[in-house]
Amino acid sequence: xxxxxxxxxxxxxxxxxxxxxxxxxxxxxLERNREGGRRLAAALEAAMQRVGHCERCRTFSEDPLCPVCxxxxxxxxxxxxxxxxxxxxxxxxxxGYRGLYFVLLGRLSPLDGRGPRELGLDRLDARLSxxxxxxxxxxxxxxVEGEATAHYLVQLAGKHGVRASRLAHGxxxxxxxxxxDRGTLAHAFGTxxxxxxxxxxxxxx
Amino acid sequence: xxxxxxxxxxxxxxxxxxxxxxxxxxxxxLERNREGGRRLAAALEAAMQRVGHCERCRTFSEDPLCPVCxxxxxxxxxxxxxxxxxxxxxxxxxxGYRGLYFVLLGRLSPLDGRGPRELGLDRLDARLSxxxxxxxxxxxxxxVEGEATAHYLVQLAGKHGVRASRLAHGxxxxxxxxxxDRGTLAHAFGTxxxxxxxxxxxxxx
Numbered sequence: 226x227x228x229x230x231x232x233x234x235x236x237x238x239x240x241x242x243x244x245x246x247x248x249x250x251x252x253x254x255l256e257r258n259r260e261g262g263r264r265l266a267a268a269l270e271a272a273m274q275r276v277g278h279c280e281r282c283r284t285f286s287e288d289p290l291c292p293v294c295x296x297x298x299x300x301x302x303x304x305x306x307x308x309x310x311x312x313x314x315x316x317x318x319x320x321g322y323r324g325l326y327f328v329l330l331g332r333l334s335p336l337d338g339r340g341p342r343e344l345g346l347d348r349l350d351a352r353l354s355x356x357x358x359x360x361x362x363x364x365x366x367x368x369v370e371g372e373a374t375a376h377y378l379v380q381l382a383g384k385h386g387v388r389a390s391r392l393a394h395g396x397x398x399x400x401x402x403x404x405x406d407r408g409t410l411a412h413a414f415g416t417x418x419x420x421x422x423x424x425x426x427x428x429x430x
Numbered sequence: 431x432x433x434x435x436x437x438x439x440x441x442x443x444x445x446x447x448x449x450x451x452x453x454x455x456x457x458x459x460l461e462r463n464r465e466g467g468r469r470l471a472a473a474l475e476a477a478m479q480r481v482g483h484c485e486r487c488r489t490f491s492e493d494p495l496c497p498v499c500x501x502x503x504x505x506x507x508x509x510x511x512x513x514x515x516x517x518x519x520x521x522x523x524x525x526g527y528r529g530l531y532f533v534l535l536g537r538l539s540p541l542d543g544r545g546p547r548e549l550g551l552d553r554l555d556a557r558l559s560x561x562x563x564x565x566x567x568x569x570x571x572x573x574v575e576g577e578a579t580a581h582y583l584v585q586l587a588g589k590h591g592v593r594a595s596r597l598a599h600g601x602x603x604x605x606x607x608x609x610x611d612r613g614t615l616a617h618a619f620g621t622x623x624x625x626x627x628x629x630x631x632x633x634x635x
Binding site: 227228229231232234235236238239240241246248249250251252253254255256258259261262263264265266267268269270271272273274275276285287309310311314330 | 432433434436437439440441443444445446451453454455456457458459460461463464466467468469470471472473474475476477478479480481490492514515516519535
């Protein structure tokens, strides 16, 4: 196979890249940006080779400890459990959370051979037994497997007497009710929050 | 900068890949397909390094002559001029054309420093003077610069007494008139084709 065809084929490992975009990418790099293509090759090779996992939280890291775990400024009493490094990044950029993370790198799915051991839950168990963690914030996804994983995590927290909490589920901000799926809507209705009566303007609390 | 951030940055040289998709690509490769990532790195490096241009038609080729130019089965009396290797591929897959190609790798744009020399038109000049080419099929794009390039090519063909032709412009097949842009519509109306009267069924021609 010609080098160009090999490149087009290889580009298709990227998510969301089909035959047509792969071809466009290959042609554009060859025509206009060989230097960028070479830099990409080097960055890919280095990352695939040298990016491993943080010893403590299992997120991607090239050092034994990731920057979050290594930081002295984080609150070790809160531990947030997420499924993937991408989920961790999403929380880190969206919230002001200053605690630590634990990354499962998957969810419980015994049929696919992903049990507690594969998700590092033995390590999480050990960590909770150290006694430093006060709250386990469960941020697994709202799917069947994510729920099963959350259930397991609640049990684990209970075993160590650690408070467990879970991300709120409901209607997304800015979401029009008409377009919210039925499951979410039923859940949001069932778990509706009572609203504190607002005191009249100017009143003392 | 961390290797992961370097990879995300480097992925953005790909056309159509912004910060968000680059991040998704990097995470997915690291999580699920390091082998594919390594293959992509190798394919990129090899292609950027070793894919050059065909000596005869200037398309991408790792050999001195591209497969089309090297083929004995192509009709050397027809020469189709395109702007890019991607255009060549599009024609090659859509039409049954069996002639040869000449790839400009751009269009005339003196302000950007792309004159006849940069487009290899001196080489095309020499080739037309060999006398083998009977028809020069001009398939530059229908933009201002593409038209200027086409005009230059028509002159060149005339100089060597070679017949010049141009891809037809008009309403795309399957295009609804309502959604065709005004320029195309005006052009298609102005260059309308007369329809031969169909003889009654069964009549002899």
